[in-house]
Amino acid sequence: MEIADIIIKFILVVIIFAISLLIALYSTYAERKVAAFFQDRLGPNRAGPYGLFQPFADGAKMFLKEEIIPTNASAFLFIAGPSLSILTACIGSAVIPWGQKLTFGTTVIDLQVADINVGVLYILGVVSLGVYGVMIGGWASNNKYSLLGAIRAASQNISYEISMGLSIIALLMVTGTLSLREIAEQQHGFWYHGWFTWNFFKQPLGFLLFIICAFAETNRTPFDLPECETELVGGYHTEYSSMKLGFYLFSEYINMFVSSAVMATLYFGGYNFPFMDLIGSPNLVAILGVIILFAKIFFFIFFFMWVRWTIPRFRYDQLMDLGWKSLIPLAIANIVITGVVITFFK
Amino acid sequence: MEALSSKKKVLEQKPLNFWERIYLPTIAQGLAITMSHFFRKPVTIQYPEQKREFSENFRGMHSLKRDEEGRERCTACGLCALSCPAEAITMIAAERKKGEEHLYREEKYAAVYEINMLRCIFCGLCEEACPKEAIYLDGDIVPSDYLRKDFIYGKDKLVEEPLNQ
Numbered sequence: 001m002e003i004a005d006i007i008i009k010f011i012l013v014v015i016i017f018a019i020s021l022l023i024a025l026y027s028t029y030a031e032r033k034v035a036a037f038f039q040d041r042l043g044p045n046r047a048g049p050y051g052l053f054q055p056f057a058d059g060a061k062m063f064l065k066e067e068i069i070p071t072n073a074s075a076f077l078f079i080a081g082p083s084l085s086i087l088t089a090c091i092g093s094a095v096i097p098w099g100q101k102l103t104f105g106t107t108v109i110d111l112q113v114a115d116i117n118v119g120v121l122y123i124l125g126v127v128s129l130g131v132y133g134v135m136i137g138g139w140a141s142n143n144k145y146s147l148l149g150a151i152r153a154a155s156q157n158i159s160y161e162i163s164m165g166l167s168i169i170a171l172l173m174v175t176g177t178l179s180l181r182e183i184a185e186q187q188h189g190f191w192y193h194g195w196f197t198w199n200f201f202k203q204p205l206g207f208l209l210f211i212i213c214a215f216a217e218t219n220r221t222p223f224d225l226p227e228c229e230t231e232l233v234g235g236y237h238t239e240y241s242s243m244k245l246g247f248y249l250f251s252e253y254i255n256m257f258v259s260s261a262v263m264a265t266l267y268f269g270g271y272n273f274p275f276m277d278l279i280g281s282p283n284l285v286a287i288l289g290v291i292i293l294f295a296k297i298f299f300f301i302f303f304f305m306w307v308r309w310t311i312p313r314f315r316y317d318q319l320m321d322l323g324w325k326s327l328i329p330l331a332i333a334n335i336v337i338t339g340v341v342i343t344f345f346k
Numbered sequence: 347m348e349a350l351s352s353k354k355k356v357l358e359q360k361p362l363n364f365w366e367r368i369y370l371p372t373i374a375q376g377l378a379i380t381m382s383h384f385f386r387k388p389v390t391i392q393y394p395e396q397k398r399e400f401s402e403n404f405r406g407m408h409s410l411k412r413d414e415e416g417r418e419r420c421t422a423c424g425l426c427a428l429s430c431p432a433e434a435i436t437m438i439a440a441e442r443k444k445g446e447e448h449l450y451r452e453e454k455y456a457a458v459y460e461i462n463m464l465r466c467i468f469c470g471l472c473e474e475a476c477p478k479e480a481i482y483l484d485g486d487i488v489p490s491d492y493l494r495k496d497f498i499y500g501k502d503k504l505v506e507e508p509l510n511q
Contacts, residue, residue: 041389042390309380310380
């Protein structure tokens with residue numbers, strides 16, 4: 001790899017990191033605004049025009065709060081928990097293809113940090129690492145509510161990872177590749193040879209399973225049992241204060257952003273959009289593609305919030321019932337049906 | 347037991363049918379309901395800037411009234427303080443001197459008149475008790491403050507405007 005390539009990659013990493021932090025920052029604002037609109041309220045509107053500086057005020061508050069490490073907590077693990085949580089949240093975006101390749105003269109800029117051939121597996125790996133932050137934090141707090149939250153998080157994530165993996169297997173049978181770049185390229189345009197190119201139209205059930213599991217993996221309502229306020233005080237982050245709590249809350253929003261990006265890439269064509277072949281300049285297509293991808297991501301983030309303010313939380317046994325007795329059988333059935341269709345109709 | 351009215355309705359608990367058991371149609375219904383609220387006008391009243399209109403019999407901050415010639419009506423009879431269930435009102439009476447006829451209507455007036463707004467329960471008994479129609483609870487909401495002593499309102503805050511001119 002040449003020096004120029006490394007510099008370009010480095011700049012790309014910095015940009016993506018900054019964007020995911022910015023989006024996470026403004027997701028907190030959006031969450032409060034969206035919640036307000038769903039409940040016929042106004043939401044934050046005092047800090048700056050339309051309350052736009054609210055996230056910075058919140059962030060400053062988090063930084064300036066007193067930092068408390070409980071006496072009986074394990075100090076090292078207590079700090080390691082939120083650090084691991086935010087780390088795993090941030091590295092997930094590395095394999096997502098943000099757009100087509102940009103060409104300037106002889107330089108080709110690949111709008112993807114790492115085009116590895118096991119992209120989907122990487123995502124699954126990062127997602128399953130994410131629960132360690134919650135588990136370690138809950139365990140290190142030395143508080144029964146935190147521990148209960150951590151146990152719930154662990155069992156929930158393990159249960160829903162299975163059906164998430166199974167729903168992805170059905171997708172992989174259709175695409176035949178694990179590289180996210182190739183999966184995105186296969187969904188080029190919108191309509192090809194009499195059928196939609198986007199994977200959603202080939203795997204509707206798979207997408208449904210995937211989005212339900214994504215809700216569970218990001219600990220969002222209706223699956224927010226790990227931080228269930230009504231039963232567990234604050235769940236796994238009961239003992240946390242200051243920026244360590246901020247990291248936990250922040251990683252939830254980054255997770256939401258990354259899983260929205262993964263859903264958009266795997267099932268909704270990524271950076272592809274209808275009639276993209278009618279535009280002549282490939283660079284313009286690439287830039288438009290990036291905008292389209294972000295539009296899709298924002299829609300999914302909005303959908304996460306929309307569901308949060310609509311559906312109440314599941315009970316713990318209902319959660320397990322849904323995961324083990326409904327989603328996993330459905331995912332296996334989806335694999336079988338996909339296999340049959342591929343074998344006999346293609 | 348015999349039913350007291352004919353309004354009693356016996357609910358039958360049926361097992362959920364297939365569409366109810368897979369949740370999704372009901373979830374879609376719920377999402378539609380929240381979405382309809384998304385575009386509704388917010389009901390928020392942004393308090394210090396916007397104020398909701400008070401009802402006609404709203405009882406707010408007290409004011410000591412003046413008569414048509416701008417003289418204080420209060421004669422410091424003490425009936426308001428006597429009637430006050432919260433014992434929020436205190437006053438010290440004084441005799442009107444020569445040349446003060448344009449200030450006080452009666453021969454006796456309240457030199458000091460204090461209402462402790464933290465004790466006041468805004469019942470309006472003082473305005474009912476007043477024989478001179480001197481006190482009314484027709485003001486705004488009592489503003490917030492930092493110190494308890496600042497909630498003891500004297501004549502400077504209670505008496506109607508022309509005094510301060």
